[in-house]
Amino acid sequence: DARVTQTPRHKVTEMGQEVTMRCQPILGHNTVFWYRQTMMQGLELLAYFRNRAPLDDSGMPKDRFSAEMPDATLATLKIQPSEPRDSAVYFCASGTGYQPQHFGDGTRLSIL
Amino acid sequence: SQQGEEDPQALSIQEGENATMNCSYKTSINNLQWYRQNSGRGLVHLILIRSNEREKHSGRLRVTLDTSKKSSSLLITASRAADTASYFCATGGYSTLTFGKGTMLLVSP
Numbered sequence: 001d002a003r004v005t006q007t008p009r010h011k012v013t014e015m016g017q018e019v020t021m022r023c024q025p026i027l028g029h030n031t032v033f034w035y036r037q038t039m040m041q042g043l044e045l046l047a048y049f050r051n052r053a054p055l056d057d058s059g060m061p062k063d064r065f066s067a068e069m070p071d072a073t074l075a076t077l078k079i080q081p082s083e084p085r086d087s088a089v090y091f092c093a094s095g096t097g098y099q100p101q102h103f104g105d106g107t108r109l110s111i112l
Numbered sequence: 113s114q115q116g117e118e119d120p121q122a123l124s125i126q127e128g129e130n131a132t133m134n135c136s137y138k139t140s141i142n143n144l145q146w147y148r149q150n151s152g153r154g155l156v157h158l159i160l161i162r163s164n165e166r167e168k169h170s171g172r173l174r175v176t177l178d179t180s181k182k183s184s185s186l187l188i189t190a191s192r193a194a195d196t197a198s199y200f201c202a203t204g205g206y207s208t209l210t211f212g213k214g215t216m217l218l219v220s221p
Contacts, residue, residue: 004154031207042213043155043200056208091154097207100145103154 002026006092006104014112018080021107023092024073032075033101034060034067035091043091049075050097082111116144116201116212124218131188133215135201136181144177144184145209149198158186158199191219 005024013019025032033048047057052069060067064083069075079086089108093101119134137144143162147155161168161177161184168175174187188195196219202209 033208043211045208045210048208093154100157100160101155101209103156105152105154 002102004092004094004102004104006090006107008107009105010108010110012110012112013082015083016081017111018078019082019086019109019111021077021090021092021109023075023077023094023104025075025092025094026102027073029094029096029102030072031095031097032069033093033095034075034077035093037089037091037106038087046077046090082109084111087111116203116210118199118201118212118215120215121213122216122218124220125191127191127193127219127221129191129219131191131195131217131219133186133199133217135184135186135212137184137201137203138182139203141179141203143203144175145202146173146175146184146186147200147202147211149200149214151197155200188217191217193219193221195219 007022031050034046035043037043046060047067049069066078087110089106091103091106093103095101116135116137143160145160146158149155159170159175161175172189177184198214198216200211200214202211204210
């Protein structure tokens with residue numbers, strides 16, 4: 001089965017450090033989503049891309065978060081500088097716009 | 113803000129019993145989806161029901177939709193320990209989805 005691959009699966013780092021999370025969408029999927037999941041807020045959409053172009057990043061704190069798709073096989077989410085409140089599980093999902101979204105298994109991020 | 117809100121927040125049953133989860137949403141929808149999340153894993157799509165459908169089945173899953181009440185329910189029949197997971201409803205079509213906070217289902221052997 002085709003899968004969305006996220007790396008790393010776990011990341012622990014100190015406040016102020018840069019964090020980069022990577023996602024390999026399913027081949028042929030042209031839409032990529034970044035979500036953040038916390039106990040308090042649940043699952044929140046941070047940003048999404050279609051055909052590598054950013055369509056909506058209104059859910060993302062602009063001053064410290066950035067999302068890019070350098071090519072069709074890689075999406076990145078960066079946090080710089082990281083803060084303890086950024087601790088969460090970050091999910092990438094991909095889709096075609098005509099099928100349900102397929103999720104990766106997430107990056108569990110802890111900022112100390 | 114959450115569009116969908118699941119009820120109950122947690123549900124504990126025995127294997128073989130049926131599990132029913134409910135979802136309420138606030139605005140008009142084109143369709144509603146249900147996803148499952150196993151511990152430590154990503155969400156997996158279970159079923160989609162369109163706004164002009166009232167009921168849909170997939171294996172042991174039965175989903176109903178009442179657009180007049182802005183609510184949906186997910187019924188899992190003859191539950192198994194492997195059904196233990198969190199279940200989320202989502203609205204918004206295939207593009208941007210808005211998820212509820214989920215129902216945690218525990219099925220005990």
